Amino acid sequence: MSDLNKKFLIEYIDEIQEELRDISDKIWKNPELQYKEYYASNLQKEYLKKHDFSIDELEGMDTAFVASYGEGEPVIAVLGEYDALDGLSQKVSITKEPILDSGAGHGCGHNLLGTGSIGAVIAVKELIKLKKLKGTIKYYGCPAEEDLSGKVLMIKKGFFDGIDCAFSWHPFDINTPIRIPTLANYSVKFRYNGISAHAAQAPYNGRSALDAVELMNIGCNYLREHIFDSCRVHYVTTNGGKMPNIVPDFAEVWYYIRGIKMEHVRDVFDRIVDIAKGASLMTGTSMEYDIISGVYDYIPNTILTDILSQNMKLIGVQNYNEDDYHFAEKLAETVSIDKRISVSSVLSGNKDITKMNLHGEVTDDTFTHNNCISLSLDIGDVSYIIPTAQCSCSVWPIGISAHTWQSCASAGSDMGFKAMLLASKSIACSINDVMLDEVIINKAKKELKNTIGSFEYIPII
Numbered sequence: 001m002s003d004l005n006k007k008f009l010i011e012y013i014d015e016i017q018e019e020l021r022d023i024s025d026k027i028w029k030n031p032e033l034q035y036k037e038y039y040a041s042n043l044q045k046e047y048l049k050k051h052d053f054s055i056d057e058l059e060g061m062d063t064a065f066v067a068s069y070g071e072g073e074p075v076i077a078v079l080g081e082y083d084a085l086d087g088l089s090q091k092v093s094i095t096k097e098p099i100l101d102s103g104a105g106h107g108c109g110h111n112l113l114g115t116g117s118i119g120a121v122i123a124v125k126e127l128i129k130l131k132k133l134k135g136t137i138k139y140y141g142c143p144a145e146e147d148l149s150g151k152v153l154m155i156k157k158g159f160f161d162g163i164d165c166a167f168s169w170h171p172f173d174i175n176t177p178i179r180i181p182t183l184a185n186y187s188v189k190f191r192y193n194g195i196s197a198h199a200a201q202a203p204y205n206g207r208s209a210l211d212a213v214e215l216m217n218i219g220c221n222y223l224r225e226h227i228f229d230s231c232r233v234h235y236v237t238t239n240g241g242k243m244p245n246i247v248p249d250f251a252e253v254w255y256y257i258r259g260i261k262m263e264h265v266r267d268v269f270d271r272i273v274d275i276a277k278g279a280s281l282m283t284g285t286s287m288e289y290d291i292i293s294g295v296y297d298y299i300p301n302t303i304l305t306d307i308l309s310q311n312m313k314l315i316g317v318q319n320y321n322e323d324d325y326h327f328a329e330k331l332a333e334t335v336s337i338d339k340r341i342s343v344s345s346v347l348s349g350n351k352d353i354t355k356m357n358l359h360g361e362v363t364d365d366t367f368t369h370n371n372c373i374s375l376s377l378d379i380g381d382v383s384y385i386i387p388t389a390q391c392s393c394s395v396w397p398i399g400i401s402a403h404t405w406q407s408c409a410s411a412g413s414d415m416g417f418k419a420m421l422l423a424s425k426s427i428a429c430s431i432n433d434v435m436l437d438e439v440i441i442n443k444a445k446k447e448l449k450n451t452i453g454s455f456e457y458i459p460i461i
Contacts, residue, residue: 340399
């Protein structure tokens with residue numbers, strides 16, 4: 001029965017692919033930044049309503065929603081996103097051609113991410129209806145992934161309560177299940193208040209907030225030797241005063257603190273706060289800080305990831321044509337080979353696969369060579385409370401980085417859309433496996449419990 005179900009799911013997604021393409025293209029052409037994704041979220045809600053999903057909107061989060069279909073257990077979540085990136089406006093072109101100067105663009109492919117997940121849940125809905133299956137499928141419209149806060153706030157509001165497992169995917173340059181963690185992250189702004197004075201006439205009357213920021217940064221740079229090897233600390237001074245002839249009475253610095261494990265990040269954060277306090281004492285200023293956002297490292301659930309891997313291999317890469325390969329080749333030529341090898345090694349385990357240009361296969365050994373993916377995602381928080389699996393699909397050429405004009409061009413292309421179909425079908429077929437065998441969820445939950453042990457998940461924000 002399972003094979004027939006999967007045949008049905010795959011064929012159904014093929015049937016609605018032009019509808020999915022229309023949604024993806026519209027979102028790509030109307031990029032919106034975090035918490036302002038009104039067009040994208042409304043477009044998705046209307047499409048899901050048309051397919052008999054009920055919609056729950058989230059108080060205080062205008063662009064977040066949950067769409068549900070079915071009854072009883074298991075209750076399976078599929079996660080979607082739709083926010084864009086500032087400054088990445090781009091045509092579907094092999095040269096850098098902004099549609100709007102300094103405009104937003106889908107350089108992380110979230111127009112495809114959300115749409116692909118919708119394709120999966122609608123196909124599963126049709127299967128539930130046809131086969132009269134027991135179970136509930138939910139699509140999570142998650143805003144502000146780029147802000148690393150959307151899913152965290154949804155968790156805090158209780159919208160993930162009662163979920164048995166979750167699936168998602170993300171555009172990258174390689175087709176593979178994701179088997180290693182992402183980085184936990186704190187995003188923190190430190191603010192100093194001092195006393196202004198004329199910088200030449202009476203500097204001794206001033207208390208420089210900028211001096212405090214610079215001393216804090218120096219202290220943190222000396223701290224680097226004494227933190228975990230896996231941790232990264234980045235900062236940018238967001239306000240250093242207005243004019244050089246005024247002792248600045250206000251300054252602000254924005255820090256990111258990353259690490260493989262949240263407990264490592266918390267340890268480094270506590271030490272940085274002490275340094276910030278010390279800088280305040282040294283300069284006679286006052287200091288306060290705000291945690292802007294924070295996400296946990298991603299815990300891949302082996303049980304669910306194995307199932308996702310099997311279905312990716314079953315479906316295989318979609319039918320790329322000569323135009324797709326040509327587009328990928330020309331885009332790849334805009335980046336030096338050294339940079340492409342460096343970028344692709346993050347996901348390929350230091351194997352040089354850049355000669356392919358477009359990853360025309362599904363592989364499951366790329367992630368076993370690295371101990372983490374050097375980026376942060378808010379799906380990490382979900383994975384601490386619910387067994388979670390996700391995959392990567394090759395929306396852009398091998399060695400192209402996300403958050404670039406090249407990745408934005410790819411996300412609006414036929415090549416990118418075909419990669420989305422692989423994700424959509426793989427997730428749908430994996431949900432079929434889980435719905436037909438309750439043992440899978442029980443094993444997945446047991447694995448998560450064993451992984452986190454006594455560790456208590458507490459949202460950062």
